[in-house]
Amino acid sequence: xxxxxxxxxxxxxxxxxxxxxxxxxxxxxxxxxxxxxxxxxxxxxxxxxxxxxxxxxxxxxxxxxxxxxxxxxxxxxxxxxxxxxxxxxxxxxxxxxxxxxxxxxxxxxxxxxxxxxxxxxxxxxxxxxxxxxxxxxxxxxxxxxxxxxxxxxxxxxxxxxxxxxxxxxxxxxxxxxxxxxxxxxxxxxxxxxxxxxxxxxxxxxxxxxxxxxxxxxxxxxxxxxxxxxxxxxxxxxxxxxxxxxxxxxxxxxxxxxxx
Amino acid sequence: xxxxxxxxxxxxxxxxxxxxxxxxxxxxxxxxxxxxxxxxxxxxxxxxxxxxxxxxxxxxxxxxxxxxxxxxxxxxxxxxxxxxxxxxxxxxxxxxxxxxxxxxxxxxxxxxxxxxxxxxxxxxxxxxxxxxxxxxxxxxxxxxxxxxxxxxxxxxxxxxxxxxxxxxxxxxxxxxxxxxxxxxxxxxxxxxxxxxxxxxxxxxxxxxxxxxxxxxxxxxxxxxxxxxxxxxxxxxxxxxxxxxxxxxxxxxxxxxxxxxxxxxxxxxxxxx
Numbered sequence: 143x144x145x146x147x148x149x150x151x152x153x154x155x156x157x158x159x160x161x162x163x164x165x166x167x168x169x170x171x172x173x174x175x176x177x178x179x180x181x182x183x184x185x186x187x188x189x190x191x192x193x194x195x196x197x198x199x200x201x202x203x204x205x206x207x208x209x210x211x212x213x214x215x216x217x218x219x220x221x222x223x224x225x226x227x228x229x230x231x232x233x234x235x236x237x238x239x240x241x242x243x244x245x246x247x248x249x250x251x252x253x254x255x256x257x258x259x260x261x262x263x264x265x266x267x268x269x270x271x272x273x274x275x276x277x278x279x280x281x282x283x284x285x286x287x288x289x290x291x292x293x294x295x296x297x298x299x300x301x302x303x304x305x306x307x308x309x310x311x312x313x314x315x316x317x318x319x320x321x322x323x324x325x326x327x328x329x330x331x332x333x334x335x336x337x338x339x340x341x342x343x344x345x346x347x348x349x350x351x352x353x354x355x356x357x358x359x360x361x362x363x364x365x366x367x368x369x370x371x372x373x374x375x376x377x378x379x380x381x382x383x384x385x386x387x388x389x390x391x392x393x394x395x396x397x398x399x400x401x
Numbered sequence: 402x403x404x405x406x407x408x409x410x411x412x413x414x415x416x417x418x419x420x421x422x423x424x425x426x427x428x429x430x431x432x433x434x435x436x437x438x439x440x441x442x443x444x445x446x447x448x449x450x451x452x453x454x455x456x457x458x459x460x461x462x463x464x465x466x467x468x469x470x471x472x473x474x475x476x477x478x479x480x481x482x483x484x485x486x487x488x489x490x491x492x493x494x495x496x497x498x499x500x501x502x503x504x505x506x507x508x509x510x511x512x513x514x515x516x517x518x519x520x521x522x523x524x525x526x527x528x529x530x531x532x533x534x535x536x537x538x539x540x541x542x543x544x545x546x547x548x549x550x551x552x553x554x555x556x557x558x559x560x561x562x563x564x565x566x567x568x569x570x571x572x573x574x575x576x577x578x579x580x581x582x583x584x585x586x587x588x589x590x591x592x593x594x595x596x597x598x599x600x601x602x603x604x605x606x607x608x609x610x611x612x613x614x615x616x617x618x619x620x621x622x623x624x625x626x627x628x629x630x631x632x633x634x635x636x637x638x639x640x641x642x643x644x645x646x647x648x649x650x651x652x653x654x655x656x657x658x659x660x661x662x663x664x665x666x667x668x669x670x671x672x673x
Contacts, residue, residue: 218570
């Protein structure tokens, strides 16, 4: 196996008396799409807060490309749960936010982002405010804002959680196609089993609080997924299996985590 | 051709909807004035006790020069005091936002400053600072400062958590977080506070003038009252109300200009 891009080893986090993360170990390879799947409130977002530096670990190590993670400069581009677009900025200026924070001039940042609008299905909406866009378009704008920062890895925190079922399914297909093209190294947090199976190369299943890795599943399905009956049937079987694990956490079932 | 027709058609529809919107308010105010007019005319009450609205208007026109001359100093005190108050509220809100411990120290002081009865404070401020412009400015600032400070502070705190986490993940330092997220997030709150404050401003200036001044609507009202001219008191009240309404309108206009995104809500993107 080549060196992992991100490696968490025995990471613990306590909030007061509450154990939130317990001995979390996981890796993400370069170009790999990994999902963290767990029930609501299991500490999935806490994991991202650790990675982005909002909080610090109690024990355990976090390494990126073999070096420990520390300091304010993080190698991640983060996409929060709700789109977090600024209502007072036009879409174009929302998507340049990360570049501006990095110190790029606004005009230069615009020039860099503008050509990507059509690929993200946003052409013609550069000068609109976020309130004028549909939920799906807002999420695409948020993803554009994320990837344009050109960071080595994406952190996606339930990016489609606030969308209706139909829009969500469309966005999942779209994201899969975009990922196939760009092969971002990405970590997705979600509680949607189907979403995780549809998008991931690998899934870590977390237990309810305190969050432990109770399963690690390799998703070896051909892409694009969910287009032919055979793949769909296999995906459905995996989904059912994962759901079983989530609804009945069985200690005997936790094969992949510690081995 | 058909485009311009539909344009003007839409304009007419908008006009009608505006009129329909304002109609209840116009009717309510109109009937109150009519009742007042009727009572003043037919109940036999003396015009030196309760003048009819028609008499107030007539006298306001008669004394328009005096009213205008006295409105100018009031307006000057109001605007200067309000500008001072706005600057102070903004500066303090920023300092408090960066040093939260100061908030716990200072807020009780500000709250106490708002409990002081104006009737008692106004003459004291005049006693300390004389009959010039300064005591008026200070009193206007005193009554308008707090709502704006509270609104700004609340506004900063209303910044979306996701947005703060996003900016932190981008490596934004605290001042960038303030400039890019907290300050713009506070705008709707700030303008709500501004609307409240601006309605107090003219009243604050008049209070200060009432306590002692060479010129101004406040001292004009006091003199008119002492001369048994309630019609002129009410005429001055009318002018001060008009001033407040103008300032309120300016605040609403500033809000629209500062927050253009709140006006452009359409369903255009919803289907795509």
